[in-house]
Amino acid sequence: MERTGTDQTELDRAIIEYADIEMEVARLVDGRMNHVCATCRKPCCRADVCAQAIECWFLLQVSRHVHGQWWPKDWQSRKDPFAMTENGCLLKAGRPLICRSFVCDAYTEAYGSLWEAVFLSFVSDLLFLAGQITRSVSVESLDESKAPAYASRLRQRLAEARQQLDLAKRLLDPAETELDKHRVALKLLCLAPRCFRATMRRAILDRIGD
Ligand code: SF4
Numbered sequence: 173m174e175r176t177g178t179d180q181t182e183l184d185r186a187i188i189e190y191a192d193i194e195m196e197v198a199r200l201v202d203g204r205m206n207h208v209c210a211t212c213r214k215p216c217c218r219a220d221v222c223a224q225a226i227e228c229w230f231l232l233q234v235s236r237h238v239h240g241q242w243w244p245k246d247w248q249s250r251k252d253p254f255a256m257t258e259n260g261c262l263l264k265a266g267r268p269l270i271c272r273s274f275v276c277d278a279y280t281e282a283y284g285s286l287w288e289a290v291f292l293s294f295v296s297d298l299l300f301l302a303g304q305i306t307r308s309v310s311v312e313s314l315d316e317s318k319a320p321a322y323a324s325r326l327r328q329r330l331a332e333a334r335q336q337l338d339l340a341k342r343l344l345d346p347a348e349t350e351l352d353k354h355r356v357a358l359k360l361l362c363l364a365p366r367c368f369r370a371t372m373r374r375a376i377l378d379r380i381g382d
Contacts, residue, residue: 174237181320181323182320182323182324182327183319183320183323185323185327186323186326186327186330187230187233187234187237188237189327189330189331189334190230190234190265190299190303190311190326190330191234191237191238191265191266192334193298193299193302193330193333193334193337194234194264194265194266194267194299195238195264195265196337197272197295197298197299197337198264198265199264200291200295200341200344201272201292201295201296202260202261202264203260204292205279205282205292206260207282208278208279208282209279212276212278215253216274216276217253217255217256217261217271218253219247219250219251219252219253219254221253221268221270221271222247222250222253222254222255222256222268223247223248224268224270224312225243225255225263225266225267225268226243226247228268228311228312228314229314229315229316229319230311230312230314230319231266231267231268231311231312232266233266234265234266235263235265235266235267236266237265237266238264238265238266239262239263239264239265239266242255242262242263243255255267268312269299269300269303269310269311269312270300272295272296272297272299272300273296273297273299273300275296275371275372277371280293280371280372280374280375281375283375283379285379286376286379286380287343287344287353287357288343288344289372289375289376289378289379290340290343290357290360290376291340291341291343291344292372293367293368293369293372293373293375293376294336294340294360294364294367294368295337295340295367296367296372297366297367297369298333298336298337298364298367299333301333301364301366301367302329302330302332302333303326303329304329305322305325305326305329306322306325309322311326336360336363336364339356339359339360339363340356340360342356343356343357
């Protein structure tokens with residue numbers, strides 16, 4: 173049974189905060205690029221990647237918190253990407269980090285405006301980087317015995333990720349001025365430079381033009 177209120181441990185809070193950020197990312201991003209993935213002849217979802225959502229202890233706690241028990245009994249022998257449904261991936265939270273972090277050229281080429289390009293570039297690596305707790309420990313390498321010792325540091329990283337995500341959302345807000353969006357983009361580039369990998373930087377430069 174899930175603990176609530178004052179009974180929650182630091183680790184419980186980290187799991188909830190991680191799930192909240194991932195759910196928000198899912199709300200903002202999922203479905204935005206369906207037109208690209210729908211015509212792709214090399215779909216990148218695979219059963220062995222779905223399996224990471226069950227095999228990684230921390231991700232399993234996140235997906236359980238949000239979805240309950242979602243995985244099929246025979247998941248270990250499944251060849252299909254068993255988290256995939258006709259409406260896209262079943263997992264709004266607790267996805268393997270690579271699922272959001274991996275982007276292909278067709279995906280970045282289909283970004284719309286400059287601000288969408290900056291936003292999607294930033295957000296695709298947000299959890300990948302926030303989940304890297306130290307150089308050698310990430311949420312995907314935590315097990316039940318190790319996790320409590322890293323919960324506090326993970327919460328700090330998630331708090332920074334939350335602030336950056338709130339800032340990035342201004343790029344999608346039609347009420348923000350162009351000047352403010354330039355400021356937001358510059359701040360993101362300074363605060364989270366590692367989110368902008370070479371493919372993303374190319375996509376952004378394409379939209380800025382000469
Ligand atoms: S996005 Fe979902 S269906 Fe695709 S590999 Fe990841 S977990 Fe599996």
